[in-house]
Amino acid sequence: MALTSERKKEIFAEFGGSEKNTGSAEGQVAMLTERISELTGHLKKAKKDKNTTLSLLKMVGRRKRLLRYIMTNDIQKYRDLIKKLNLRK
Numbered sequence: 001m002a003l004t005s006e007r008k009k010e011i012f013a014e015f016g017g018s019e020k021n022t023g024s025a026e027g028q029v030a031m032l033t034e035r036i037s038e039l040t041g042h043l044k045k046a047k048k049d050k051n052t053t054l055s056l057l058k059m060v061g062r063r064k065r066l067l068r069y070i071m072t073n074d075i076q077k078y079r080d081l082i083k084k085l086n087l088r089k
Helices: 005-015 025-045 050-073 075-085
Strands: none
Touching: 005 025, 025 050, 025 075, 050 075
16 A cells, blocks of 8 residues: 555654655655555565565665665764664664
């Protein structure tokens, strides 16, 4: 199921500063994390869905690049974001 516009606004308001700040790297990482978790749940049921698997891998790569960008520019924002999104165990 795709993200609703209300949920996107909530994510960007929480992580991007305001709901209109859709270009912030932190907001984009949070939105990608939400979509990745949804697709992971879908792939547990439909193991042979290769198109979704490819999309998931692309999203993970994009999130990785955005996280690397945040880490190089501001390490404290990176650490806070990782903790808030619960990405690392």
